[in-house]
Amino acid sequence: MRKKVLQVLALGLLLSPCVAEAQNRNVITVKTKTVSGKIAPAMWGVFFEDINMGADGGIYAELVKNRSFEFFKPLMGWTVNGAKVKEGDFLVLNRAPEHTANPRFLKATVRNAAQGDAGLLNEGFRGMGIKQGLRYDFSVMYRQQQPGVKLHVQLLNSNGKVIGDTILIPSQQNSEWHKQAVSFHASGTEPKAKMQLWLEGNGIIDLDMISLFPADTWKNRPGGMRADMIQMLADLKPGFIRFPGGCIVEGFDLSQRYQWKKTIGPVEERQLIINRWNFEFAHRPAPDYFQTFGLGFFEYFQLAEDIGAEPLPILNCGMACQFNSAELVPLDELQPYIQDALDLIEFANGDAATHWGKVRADMGHPAPFNLKLLGVGNENWGPQYIERLKLFTKAIKDKYPGIQLVNSAGTDPDGERFDYLNKELRNMQADIIDEHYYRSPQWFMQNARRYDNYPRRGSKVFAGEYAAQTDKIASPHNKNNWLAALSEAAFMTGLERNADVVTMASYAPLFAHADGWQWTPDLIWVDNLQSYGTPNYYVQQLFSLNKGTAIVPLRMNNDVIAGQDSLYASAALDGKTNELIIKLVNVSGKPKTYTVELEDAKPAKQAKLTVLQSDNVNGVNSLEQPKQVAPKTAEIIIPGKRFPLEAAPYSLSICRVRL
Structure with a gap:
């Protein structure tokens, strides 16, 4: 449908001005040399x-929820599990007021534990998004009161299958707090993964700031x-x-x-x-x-x-x-x-x-x-x-x-x-x-x-x-x-x-x-x-990418265009590229054709037309169809200072004309 709309638009612009006016007598005038105000560089944010x-x-x-046990319920997001866990083996302690910023930590006591005997499961933020082949960086702050514990780190998919694992062996044996990290790669993709920590050995260890990050962060x-x-x-x-x-x-x-x-x-x-x-x-x-x-x-x-x-x-x-x-x-x-x-x-x-x-x-x-x-x-x-x-x-x-x-x-x-x-x-x-x-x-x-x-x-x-x-x-x-x-x-x-x-x-x-x-x-x-932009996102993007540097008067029937004939419009100059940018919004279900008249400038023979359009006003984008409503761009022909411009039904059209 969008391809057809663009073809119709391009065809309309090839028509002679007299034919276009015969179809629709509304004329949009633009004065490119009359600047009515500057557009701030930070206009759209x-x-x-x-x-x-x-x-x-x-x-x-961060993929770990409640990594420092500071939620109102200190173990929210965590589940203590394992065949050998007894009452008191996992305790949340509070060291306030000496550490008001991060008072809580977890004290874990393990007794001759093998993998699977004593551990913690973290559910993440509505699960953890894990990507196959990607590196993941695990870190923890720890203090060993009785050395002898090592940590098995596992990523589990929604079926409980291990899709990435590693072992962290604390390198510091004294009773001071230390931070240590280890990295590993995921063997599968899973949108709702969880992280399992198994504590192996015999000893007492304090844990805080248990963290997992993907390697592919911004920059x-x-x-x-x-x-x-x-x-x-x-x-x-x-x-x-x-x-x-x-x-x-x-x-x-x-x-x-x-x-x-x-x-x-x-x-x-x-x-x-x-x-x-x-x-x-x-x-x-x-x-x-x-x-x-x-x-x-x-x-x-x-x-x-x-x-x-x-x-x-x-x-x-x-x-x-x-x-x-x-x-x-x-x-x-x-x-x-x-x-x-x-x-x-x-x-x-x-x-x-x-x-x-x-x-x-x-x-x-x-x-x-x-x-x-x-x-x-x-x-x-x-x-x-x-x-x-x-x-x-x-x-x-x-x-x-x-x-x-x-x-x-x-x-x-x-x-x-x-x-x-x-x-x-x-x-x-x-x-x-x-x-x-x-x-x-x-x-x-x-x-x-x-x-x-x-x-x-x-x-x-x-x-x-x-x-x-x-x-x-x-x-x-x-x-x-x-x-x-x-x-x-x-x-x-x-x-x-x-x-x-x-x-x-x-x-x-x-x-x-x-x-x-x-x-x-x-x-x-x-x-x-995943992430996707809504139709609203593309409206914001088109205005931002086509901002211009100065406002110029755009009129129809000697008035600004703000609802007449179901049309809304504005015009700007881009002083950096010497282009006129015309924005037309047609909120009706019918195509509208107008004659644009440049009163004081000569346009180049080609222009760029970008159209964001859908015949379904209830249409939405989704994770499954992220670009159901998305802009399309075409090169169009400008025959002269007067040229037809069509606004498709339910559309935002942006025409960039080099002067």
């Missing part, structure tokens, strides 16, 4: 939050990220990455808030906390969902650098989630929170002579990360937010005036909360106001003109979280279908047309595990071995 097993069990490639970094998932991000070529959230920044209460300083340094010294999505939705409970912070702020900055994106960290402003506890830090006790913000800027940008710059350098990154953007608060609202934000703003701007601050406009794009915040933030001359919209596909189409009449001066807008909800907000029945993606594309033409007001935008949430999600819809779906 990504928003990451550890929801739906996005980090642990997701992009953080082959030991203890790194899952490469296929990061490649999906890199393929978007995002202008920024916002992290670490999202609601986890706030926490259910302040004790569960995200604290960046506890996420850096050696992984065994990073303090685990519960993930607030562990218990948020009764319809999708996740009692085994915690944050180990193996993926911490250093790794987030490094990821942004890897994929060429501006880092945009968001920090807690002294307020917990207002939907949950609404807990506040008193204003006279806010200084530690403000200091965390100042210290983060030093961590990102300071040289090795500064305290936090040295911490970064010691972690292996002497050069600064060149942080330019910082968010204060996430979806916070009310006068309590404004009074805290003013204290943050003054302190940060006094010391780092060049840092652009992103401020919350609350949870909704309209209503009393939004109106209050929008007024107060603009009175404060806020740099960037973060607006969120989780609404129906119809809302997105109806609001394509939202920013046409926004002030052109003063505060800019960050469309920080948006996604069309096919059922209702937070419903488990929301789908990443083509209707949702198409409505977002229509709305995004309005964002691009107003890029002098809207400087950044990002879909949310980013990732979801097919067996471990809490929220739908989501941009990228994964299981333990």
Whole structure:
């Protein structure tokens, strides 16, 4: 079907202008030499939050769940097994308060044990994704109180068959803690594997940080990220990455808030906390969902650098989630929170002579990360937010005036909360106001003109979280279908047309595990071995790859195109390639043919046309059919300054014309 659509499009473009106008008298005019605004290099980005097993069990490639026995139930994810195990042979001990970051460890006592007599089985994150022929790196921290124990490490497939194994013999015999590693290769592929540890010998050994990583991490970094998932991000070529959230920044209460300083340094010294999505939705409970912070702020900055994106960290402003506890830090006790913000800027940008710059350098990154953007608060609202934000703003701007601050406009794009915040933030001359919209596909189409009449001066807008909800907000029945993606594309033409007001935008949430999600819809779906992009992903990718550098006027019947004849459109120039980029979104079930007229430029004879289209608005991509809705590209002929351009039914079409 798509091939046929492209053939029809190419044929239509070969028609003479007079024939095309006879078919449809709507003329789209473009003024290529009238720039109405610049498009920020970071316009289209990504928003990451550890929801739906996005980090642990997701992009953080650790395969062992509860590796340091710090979950509320210390042996969650583990099963003690073996013919000779007796009561008290496996004990979880707690060494707090001396080791508050990682207090628990496992003490194992074995007595003349052979393989199969005493051991531990780990279930992984909804299983472990194991690939045949791939190397796996096992490591453990141990302390031998009575030497004489060796560890047999096995990977088991869903039938219990061994598909990879090795032996680790502790090399240190004293009673100090040591870390030791061993590697082996898998002999089979399995999406739901488990890891079995058998303890052989006679002795007493303490175990902590029991870990297993695949060798094929992103950039082959030991203890790194899952490469296929990061490649999906890199393929978007995002202008920024916002992290670490999202609601986890706030926490259910302040004790569960995200604290960046506890996420850096050696992984065994990073303090685990519960993930607030562990218990948020009764319809999708996740009692085994915690944050180990193996993926911490250093790794987030490094990821942004890897994929060429501006880092945009968001920090807690002294307020917990207002939907949950609404807990506040008193204003006279806010200084530690403000200091965390100042210290983060030093961590990102300071040289090795500064305290936090040295911490970064010691972690292996002497050069600064060149942080330019910082968010204060996430979806916070009310006068309590404004009074805290003013204290943050003054302190940060006094010391780092060049840092652009992103401020919350609350949870909704309209209503009393939004109106209050929008007024107060603009009175404060806020740099960037973060607006969120989780609404129906119809809302997105109806609001394509939202920013046409926004002030052109003063505060800019960050469309920080948006996604069309096919059922209702937070419903488990929301789908990443083509209707949702198409409505977002229509709305995004309005964002691009107003890029002098809207400087950044990002879909949310980013990732979801097919067996471990809490929220739908989501941009990228994964299981333990595969990942795929939704139709929404391809919309985001096409806008990002065809961003351009400046907005130019595009009109039909002397008006912007935002719903007339079921069409939405925008136009941009790419100053680097001297191309005109026209985006057309047809939300109707009929093909539409228009005459494009370039009023002040001569086009080359060929152009590139990319079409994302499906006749089924309920169509979705899946693990089985990952590209059921995916873009197709063809070369087309441009006969002159006036040429026909067809928008296929239910389609996003992008035409790149060299001038």
